[in-house]
Amino acid sequence: xxxxxxxxxxxxxxxxxxxxxGGRLRLAHEENKLLSIETSVLxxxxxxxxxxxxxxxxxxxxxxxxxxxxKRDRVLANAILELAETRAIARALRFAGYGVEFTGFEEVTxxxxxxxxxxxxxxxxxxxxxxxxxxxxxxTQLNAIFSLAQSIKMTNDELRKTMQDMTGKSYSKDLSKKxxxxxxxxxKQREASNKNEAH
Numbered sequence: 001x002x003x004x005x006x007x008x009x010x011x012x013x014x015x016x017x018x019x020x021x022g023g024r025l026r027l028a029h030e031e032n033k034l035l036s037i038e039t040s041v042l043x044x045x046x047x048x049x050x051x052x053x054x055x056x057x058x059x060x061x062x063x064x065x066x067x068x069x070x071k072r073d074r075v076l077a078n079a080i081l082e083l084a085e086t087r088a089i090a091r092a093l094r095f096a097g098y099g100v101e102f103t104g105f106e107e108v109t110x111x112x113x114x115x116x117x118x119x120x121x122x123x124x125x126x127x128x129x130x131x132x133x134x135x136x137x138x139x140t141q142l143n144a145i146f147s148l149a150q151s152i153k154m155t156n157d158e159l160r161k162t163m164q165d166m167t168g169k170s171y172s173k174d175l176s177k178k179x180x181x182x183x184x185x186x187x188k189q190r191e192a193s194n195k196n197e198a199h
Contacts, residue, residue, distance in 0.1 A: 004023075004027060004098075004099070005019045005023040005027075005099065006023065006026075009022055009023030009026070010023070011105045013105075017102075018102065018103060018104060018105035019099045019102055019104060019105065020104070020105045020106065021086055021089055021090040021093070021104060021105075021106055023098075023099065024090060024093035024094065024098040024099055024104070025089070025093065027093075027098045027099075028055070028057060028093055028096065028098055031057070031058070032057045032058050033058070034056075034058070035055075035056070035057060036055065036056040037053065037054075037055050037056075037089060037092075038053070038054045038055075039051055039052065039053045039054070039085050039088060039089065040052050040054075041081070042065075042144050042147075042148075042184075043140055043143055043144050043147070044081065046070070047069055047070050047071070048067065048068065048069035048070070048071075048080065048138075048139075048140045049067065049068055049069075049080050049081050049084045049140070050065060050066070050067045050084060050140050050141065050144050051065070051066050051067075051081070051084040051085045051087075051088040052064075052065055052088060052188060053065075053066065053085070053088035053089045053091070053092040054092070055089070055092040055093060055096055057096050059096065059097065060096075062092050062093075062095040062096040063092055063095070063185055063188065063189075064087075064088050064089065064090070064091030064092030064093070064094070064095055065088055065091060065141075065144075065181050065184055065185070066083075066084040066085060066086065066087025066088030066089070066090070066091060066106075066107075067084050067087065067138060067140050067141065068080035068081070068083040068084040068087065069138075069140070083106070086106050087104070087106050087107055090104035090106050090107060091104070091107065136173075136175070136176060136177065137172070137175040137176060137177050137179060137180035138177065138180070141175075141177065141180035141181070141184065142172050142175070142180065144180075144184050145159070145172065145180060145183055145184055145187065146159075146172075148184065148187035148188060148191060149187060151191055152187065152190050152191050152194055154187075154190075162183065162186070163175070163179075163183060166179070166182060166183060166186070167179040167182075167183070
């Protein structure tokens with residue numbers, strides 16, 4: 001619940017309140033004597049990046065993906081890697097149960113554009129509009145899916161069947177961002193499983 005977060009760990013945007021990643025981190029550290037957070041870069045170029053976060057708590061292990069791009073995150077265009085890592089950690093902590101019912105502030109849009117109090121309402125994108133625009137899986141996510149599928153030697157037919165089983169969709173162009181994230185997480189787990197079996 002939001003009551004678990006301190007006032008300084010909450011940001012209000014157009015009447016909705018979002019916790020920042022720092023709040024989730026504080027809760028995770030307070031509840032776990034041993035907390036492990038590891039991140040790895042799945043994809044990176046000058047325009048966009050995808051980062052995978054793997055978190056181990058006393059309740060188990062949890063993973064999350066974060067992406068950032070120069071186009072989407074203009075204000076922080078010189079720090080898209082750090083931003084993607086922050087988003088990945090925020091999502092993994094959310095899956096671990098820290099503010100699970102609340103979208104993280106970092107996940108919604110450019111942090112700077114939403115906190116600037118001197119901006120008028122017309123300069124801040126409507127959250128519903130953002131969700132509509134970003135409903136489709138990003139090119140970066142699709143690249144990650146195909147890269148992971150290739151890594152675990154999955155055929156196109158097998159990948160299509162996996163997509164159908166998980167989302168009911170046969171073509172990658174029809175995937176939503178949420179669909180793509182779930183498929184990437186599954187493929188990452190299979191990749192890790194294959195590596196363990198190889199040892």
